Amino acid sequence: MQTARTVAQARALFGASPRPLGFVPTMGALHAGHLELVRRARQTCAAVAVSIFVNPLQFGPNEDLAAYPRDESGDRRKLADAGVDTLFVPDAAEMYHPDFTSYVDIGPLGEILEGAVRPHHFRGVATVMAKLLNIVRPDALFLGQKDAQQAAILRKMIFDLNVPVELETVPTVRERDGLAMSSRNGYLDAQRRAQAPTLYRALLATRDALSGGASKPDAIAAGAAVLSPAARLDYLEVVDATTFAPLEPPRSPALIVGAARFGSTRLIDNVAWE
Amino acid sequence: MQTARTVAQARALFGASPRPLGFVPTMGALHAGHLELVRRARQTCAAVAVSIFVNPLQFGPNEDLAAYPRDESGDRRKLADAGVDTLFVPDAAEMYHPDFTSYVDIGPLGEILEGAVRPHHFRGVATVMAKLLNIVRPDALFLGQKDAQQAAILRKMIFDLNVPVELETVPTVRERDGLAMSSRNGYLDAQRRAQAPTLYRALLATRDALSGGASKPDAIAAGAAVLSPAARLDYLEVVDATTFAPLEPPRSPALIVGAARFGSTRLIDNVAWE
Numbered sequence: 001m002q003t004a005r006t007v008a009q010a011r012a013l014f015g016a017s018p019r020p021l022g023f024v025p026t027m028g029a030l031h032a033g034h035l036e037l038v039r040r041a042r043q044t045c046a047a048v049a050v051s052i053f054v055n056p057l058q059f060g061p062n063e064d065l066a067a068y069p070r071d072e073s074g075d076r077r078k079l080a081d082a083g084v085d086t087l088f089v090p091d092a093a094e095m096y097h098p099d100f101t102s103y104v105d106i107g108p109l110g111e112i113l114e115g116a117v118r119p120h121h122f123r124g125v126a127t128v129m130a131k132l133l134n135i136v137r138p139d140a141l142f143l144g145q146k147d148a149q150q151a152a153i154l155r156k157m158i159f160d161l162n163v164p165v166e167l168e169t170v171p172t173v174r175e176r177d178g179l180a181m182s183s184r185n186g187y188l189d190a191q192r193r194a195q196a197p198t199l200y201r202a203l204l205a206t207r208d209a210l211s212g213g214a215s216k217p218d219a220i221a222a223g224a225a226v227l228s229p230a231a232r233l234d235y236l237e238v239v240d241a242t243t244f245a246p247l248e249p250p251r252s253p254a255l256i257v258g259a260a261r262f263g264s265t266r267l268i269d270n271v272a273w274e
Numbered sequence: 275m276q277t278a279r280t281v282a283q284a285r286a287l288f289g290a291s292p293r294p295l296g297f298v299p300t301m302g303a304l305h306a307g308h309l310e311l312v313r314r315a316r317q318t319c320a321a322v323a324v325s326i327f328v329n330p331l332q333f334g335p336n337e338d339l340a341a342y343p344r345d346e347s348g349d350r351r352k353l354a355d356a357g358v359d360t361l362f363v364p365d366a367a368e369m370y371h372p373d374f375t376s377y378v379d380i381g382p383l384g385e386i387l388e389g390a391v392r393p394h395h396f397r398g399v400a401t402v403m404a405k406l407l408n409i410v411r412p413d414a415l416f417l418g419q420k421d422a423q424q425a426a427i428l429r430k431m432i433f434d435l436n437v438p439v440e441l442e443t444v445p446t447v448r449e450r451d452g453l454a455m456s457s458r459n460g461y462l463d464a465q466r467r468a469q470a471p472t473l474y475r476a477l478l479a480t481r482d483a484l485s486g487g488a489s490k491p492d493a494i495a496a497g498a499a500v501l502s503p504a505a506r507l508d509y510l511e512v513v514d515a516t517t518f519a520p521l522e523p524p525r526s527p528a529l530i531v532g533a534a535r536f537g538s539t540r541l542i543d544n545v546a547w548e
Contacts (some may be wrong), residue, residue: 101381102431106332156376161408
């Protein structure tokens with residue numbers, strides 16, 4: 001596995017890559033969900049590139065940028081074992097010059113749900129992805145369904161700005177008890193870890209109620225009732241899978257999305273209603 | 275000369291292009307300034323692509339989008355004669371889907387001088403150029419020095435977002451009387467046409483005064499005194515050539531930039547002070 005730490009090194013490596021080149025962008029602290037993205041990329045691509053970059057632009061001032069888990073040596077082992085060809089690990093100074101002022105803003109889809117709770121988060125996501133795609137120039141981009149709104153936003157950026165890449169969204173990988181794999185799960189103590197799977201169960205209960213003909217308020221109430229009483233629900237919604245517009249009355253196909261705090265750890269998840 | 279009218283046609287043509295590929299984006303109504311860009315591109319590139327697209331995103335509601343001169347058949351002849359390999363002529367529906375909501379915003383540099391007079395203009399310029407560069411994927415981009423702030427903004431976008439293209443700025447081509455070549459010169463009646471070169475002479479007078487040691491207010495007053503009294507000055511400034519920040523006290527190297535209205539026709543120009 002070759003490693004690039006600067007944009008110039010990355011351009012040299014990726015410019016000489018076999019094609020098609022698949023790309024899996026990450027913030028490190030890799031888990032089975034990330035490795036599933038790599039596995040999917042290897043199925044269809046002649047080479048696979050992974051980036052590890054904890055992007056300051058997508059963290060709010062009171063969020064967990066400094067605390068975000070970092071484990072480059074562990075990550076490197078996992079990626080090498082998974083057959084990754086090239087790893088791009090820039091530092092923040094390499095990605096953002098002190099005079100940096102440019103942003104990619106994809107509009108209203110970035111301002112609802114996760115975007116309402118985390119102002120400027122998706123502008124930071126879209127901007128760093130525009131940069132990474134310009135540096136890596138992959139043929140295919142692999143993103144996890146767990147971050148569904150992020151994937152929808154990047155799909156919209158790719159469409160609106162004619163970015164020359166195919167986007168594939170890969171199903172969420174879960175623990176045995178249903179908890180979606182996430183680097184932030186590592187923040188949970190044993191008690192919170194035991195409560196965390198209730199977010200997924202809340203989504204399933206909402207879906208079951210909708211499938212049974214319940215109204216949206218009743219279905220969401222049924223879901224919320226399943227969530228651990230120790231958790232704080234940020235939102236639970238039934239949305240269009242492309243625009244993330246809340247659906248009222250609800251109709252399938254749709255996405256049921258939720259976010260909740262378990263102590264100071266904020267987790268998100270979603271399930272399809274088809 | 276091959277022609278693409280859709281993004282798909284363009285991708286097919288440009289993907290098979292000899293490299294390096296030079297790109298000259300235009301809004302049509304071509305003049306000797308555009309053809310100089312093509313000539314420069316041919317000097318260093320194996321193939322030259324030109325786009326003609328009157329970009330609605332960069333026109334304000336009270337600007338000249340509908341009236342902007344269009345002459346595709348005349349433009350085609352000029353480009354074929356100039357040795358252009360590929361012409362991309364999309365219509366607005368091909369470039370902007372009805373659900374389009376994404377923008378590239380390069381920050382404060384887009385909000386001063388031309389950006390102050392024309393709100394959202396540079397956001398429209400940066401956005402369409404991000405799209406065109408993603409569609410054409412050129413190795414080199416050729417822009418005219420006449421639109422100096424536009425070139426500075428696109429240089430910043432390319433730097434901040436790691437767009438993989440080299441930008442070359444080509445000196446302004448002028449009429450014999452000094453008037454900078456511009457598609458908008460065609461709006462001028464004989465009387466206004468006779469007044470229009472005073473914008474360039476105002477810039478030169480400002481520069482001469484600065485070189486002679488005048489203060490900035492005195493130099494700008496000397497320039498303004500040379501402008502036709504029938505014209506209305508929008509701005510006359512001494513700015514840093516990269517950031518377009520006004521310089522006080524002025525120091526070379528700098529750019530002296532000006533904009534003035536001759537009747538309803540708004541013209542811009544600039545000269546270097548070195």
